[in-house]
Amino acid sequence: MAQEEKNTTDSALENITVHLEKEQNKITIDDVAEALGVSKTTVSRAISGKGRISEGTRQRVMEYIKRYHYRPNVVAKGLANSKTYNIGWVIPGDSGLTDLPFFQRCMIGVSEVAMAEDYDILISMVFERDISQLKRIVKNRKVDGVIVGRTLVKDEGVSYLKESGMPFVVIGSSMVEDVIQIDNDHINACRELTSILRIKGIKSFALIGGGMNQVVNQTRYQGFELGLQEQGAAVSQSRVYMDCESEQSVEHAVEECIRGKVECIVCTDDKICQYVLNKLAQDGIDIPGQVKVASFYNSAILDNYHPSITSLQYDPKELGTVACKTLFDYISGKEVQRKRLLGYEMILKGSTQ
Amino acid sequence: MAQEEKNTTDSALENITVHLEKEQNKITIDDVAEALGVSKTTVSRAISGKGRISEGTRQRVMEYIKRYHYRPNVVAKGLANSKTYNIGWVIPGDSGLTDLPFFQRCMIGVSEVAMAEDYDILISMVFERDISQLKRIVKNRKVDGVIVGRTLVKDEGVSYLKESGMPFVVIGSSMVEDVIQIDNDHINACRELTSILRIKGIKSFALIGGGMNQVVNQTRYQGFELGLQEQGAAVSQSRVYMDCESEQSVEHAVEECIRGKVECIVCTDDKICQYVLNKLAQDGIDIPGQVKVASFYNSAILDNYHPSITSLQYDPKELGTVACKTLFDYISGKEVQRKRLLGYEMILKGSTQ
DNA sequence: TTGAAAGCGCTAACAA
DNA sequence: TTGTTAGCGCTTTCAA
Numbered sequence: 217m218a219q220e221e222k223n224t225t226d227s228a229l230e231n232i233t234v235h236l237e238k239e240q241n242k243i244t245i246d247d248v249a250e251a252l253g254v255s256k257t258t259v260s261r262a263i264s265g266k267g268r269i270s271e272g273t274r275q276r277v278m279e280y281i282k283r284y285h286y287r288p289n290v291v292a293k294g295l296a297n298s299k300t301y302n303i304g305w306v307i308p309g310d311s312g313l314t315d316l317p318f319f320q321r322c323m324i325g326v327s328e329v330a331m332a333e334d335y336d337i338l339i340s341m342v343f344e345r346d347i348s349q350l351k352r353i354v355k356n357r358k359v360d361g362v363i364v365g366r367t368l369v370k371d372e373g374v375s376y377l378k379e380s381g382m383p384f385v386v387i388g389s390s391m392v393e394d395v396i397q398i399d400n401d402h403i404n405a406c407r408e409l410t411s412i413l414r415i416k417g418i419k420s421f422a423l424i425g426g427g428m429n430q431v432v433n434q435t436r437y438q439g440f441e442l443g444l445q446e447q448g449a450a451v452s453q454s455r456v457y458m459d460c461e462s463e464q465s466v467e468h469a470v471e472e473c474i475r476g477k478v479e480c481i482v483c484t485d486d487k488i489c490q491y492v493l494n495k496l497a498q499d500g501i502d503i504p505g506q507v508k509v510a511s512f513y514n515s516a517i518l519d520n521y522h523p524s525i526t527s528l529q530y531d532p533k534e535l536g537t538v539a540c541k542t543l544f545d546y547i548s549g550k551e552v553q554r555k556r557l558l559g560y561e562m563i564l565k566g567s568t569q
Numbered sequence: 570m571a572q573e574e575k576n577t578t579d580s581a582l583e584n585i586t587v588h589l590e591k592e593q594n595k596i597t598i599d600d601v602a603e604a605l606g607v608s609k610t611t612v613s614r615a616i617s618g619k620g621r622i623s624e625g626t627r628q629r630v631m632e633y634i635k636r637y638h639y640r641p642n643v644v645a646k647g648l649a650n651s652k653t654y655n656i657g658w659v660i661p662g663d664s665g666l667t668d669l670p671f672f673q674r675c676m677i678g679v680s681e682v683a684m685a686e687d688y689d690i691l692i693s694m695v696f697e698r699d700i701s702q703l704k705r706i707v708k709n710r711k712v713d714g715v716i717v718g719r720t721l722v723k724d725e726g727v728s729y730l731k732e733s734g735m736p737f738v739v740i741g742s743s744m745v746e747d748v749i750q751i752d753n754d755h756i757n758a759c760r761e762l763t764s765i766l767r768i769k770g771i772k773s774f775a776l777i778g779g780g781m782n783q784v785v786n787q788t789r790y791q792g793f794e795l796g797l798q799e800q801g802a803a804v805s806q807s808r809v810y811m812d813c814e815s816e817q818s819v820e821h822a823v824e825e826c827i828r829g830k831v832e833c834i835v836c837t838d839d840k841i842c843q844y845v846l847n848k849l850a851q852d853g854i855d856i857p858g859q860v861k862v863a864s865f866y867n868s869a870i871l872d873n874y875h876p877s878i879t880s881l882q883y884d885p886k887e888l889g890t891v892a893c894k895t896l897f898d899y900i901s902g903k904e905v906q907r908k909r910l911l912g913y914e915m916i917l918k919g920s921t922q
Numbered sequence: 923t924t925g926a927a928a929g930c931g932c933t934a935a936c937a938a
Numbered sequence: 939t940t941g942t943t944a945g946c947g948c949t950t951t952c953a954a
Binding site: 287289290291292294295300301302305309311312313316317320323324327331336337338339340341349352353355356357358463490494516517520 | 642643645647648654662664670677690693694702706709710711816847869
């Protein structure tokens with residue numbers, strides 16, 4: 217009997233503990249106001265720092281809040297001032313091995329600045345031409361703005377966002393008018409790389425690249441052409457193989473390069489470069505002895521190759537950081553640059569010695 | 570003068586158009602109610618299907634809604650019934666090349682079922698031991714539940730979630746009590762693979778694996794041991810090299826295997842396997858002639874190897890689908906299985922011929 | 923079958 | 939400096 221009573225007491229205590237531990241975050245601004253004998257307006261002001269309030273009550277409020285772990289309900293706050301405290305992050309749902317680390321690192325940058333503004337990130341994946349997930353989050357007004365991780369030449373997502381009136385920023389470039397864009401200076405980077413290779417004495421180049429439906433491939437292609445153009449007649453010949461989507465098409469391009477005695481193969485990205493390296497290894501062609509290789513992008517997938525590959529390096533995280541900052545600036549009505557170009561680093565390595 | 574008037578008219582019209590196009594989604598339930606001469610309660614009922622309502626008015630409401638593209642404000646709806654219509658998706662912010670595609674495909678599954686329930690996905694990245702992003706979304710009550718993409722042996726995120734009272738499901742296994750988990754049947758899969766290899770006449774195995782702080786590596790290790798155990802004395806010897814985090818440690822393990830005349834090297838994942846293959850290629854060791862190779866996981870990173878690699882295959886998307894369904898079931902109070910194991914496929918290829 | 927009114931938790935005029 | 943009050947856009951009793 218005594219035992220039973222004890223049990224009862226125990227479990228009652230347990231319940232209380234559970235209540236305190238788990239439901240602690242269910243305190244509302246009214247609870248705080250009541251406990252302190254002030255109005256909730258006062259509490260609101262103490263927290264937000266907006267409006268006049270005496271330092272004394274401010275302190276009292278803050279203390280109470282800290283002590284009882286009060287956290288304002290962000291959703292309610294949002295409803296009151298027409299914000300969601302979310303930004304949308306759009307990535308291709310079918311992005312491949314090469315792109316994923318890029319998006320991940322961009323996202324780290326995005327989330328860092330988002331968190332600092334008390335914002336969270338809502339994911340939306342677009343597939344091929346299916347932008348229904350994107351439409352959802354804007355139609356449902358679940359976000360205050362959107363960052364697009366990659367753009368295509370004729371990008372439905374971008375068009376949709378533009379006509380929807382939702383603030384957005386794209387990472388990469390866009391041909392659509394008036395779109396706020398953050399990109400690396402691919403053109404100059406590629407230009408510089410090709411001309412440096414030229415200075416090293418290389419005379420014949422080939423560019424092997426991915427789909428021209430991606431803006432980034434277009435700009436890299438332009439940079440390559442510009443770089444060569446600047447060399448003028450000094451460059452005997454150059455070959456360009458764009459739209460190489462499959463391993464076969466890359467292999468085919470490589471074969472032609474070898475046959476044409478190209479001195480240096482430049483790849484628009486690392487996936488292509490990987491195919492090129494595989495093909496060269498397969499055919500027993502020595503790098504950089506028989507042919508040199510460089511890539512316009514540097515990711516982890518090339519890490520294991522010997523010799524290591526000369527490439528351009530961009531900072532995806534910074535892209536994300538700047539994009540997110542720009543978005544916030546834009547949302548809050550500040551003037552923002554329509555197109556912002558970030559830097560790059562040139563990494564000269566063994567493959568072009 | 571006439572011209573001026575025309576301009577005025579034009580721009581007035583333009584404004585209206587803009588209003589219709591861009592602000593169309595600013596219609597509220599009150600607008601609909603008023604336009605239809607009913608109360609907003611009625612509109613609400615027509616949409617939700619809850620409560621009695623005549624078929625006639627229901628139709629009228631639905632028609633109006635369709636016509637004027639009314640969309641309920643999800644946030645307001647959420648505030649009214651204590652839901653956020655968001656679920657949290659937790660992934661390691663420092664996940665490597667191997668894991669990224671896995672998470673991506675999981676997420677596709679998650680988002681598919683989430684969307685069907687009118688939910689969106691809020692990202693939270695955890696780094697090393699930093700779970701602040703996770704804490705944010707639960708403390709700020711931005712989500713109704715959480716799906717954890719990967720677990721560590723002593724997982725702070727899981728502990729935190731458990732004591733927070735937030736409903737959650739983990740993908741993978743967890744040693745923490747009472748955690749709802751969705752995993753592949755790694756143990757049986759690994760067991761089956763080893764015993765099949767055994768049946769093919771292989772007598773000496775080595776397991777090279779990643780960090781034992783990851784639950785998945787522990788279970789794969791167990792499966793390997795179980796598989797061999799079942800072969801009893803028939804298996805002359807087996808070597809195990811776990812916690813191989815760096816390429817060097819893998820290379821070292823491979824060297825020992827070769828020296829020890831191991832017939833088949835089994836890898837816990839494809840990253841390890843890649844290192845193994847590199848090392849073997851480097852040393853000019855023939856696969857499957859001199860040594861056979863198999864992996865407990867099959868991803869795209871091994872696609873380019875010849876011969877192709879025997880491995881186990883899991884379906885990440887299904888993992889995501891099931892995890893999300895389970896989470897919703899749990900949130901809505903249904904009984905759910907504490908631990909659910911999904912199947913796998915065995916892919917026997919050239920590397921073990 | 924429908925509607926009035928209260929409430930979800932917060933912000934922000936406007937008064938005091 | 940502080941409080942009163944009216945929303946934000948929706949759901950849900952409770953009456954009619």
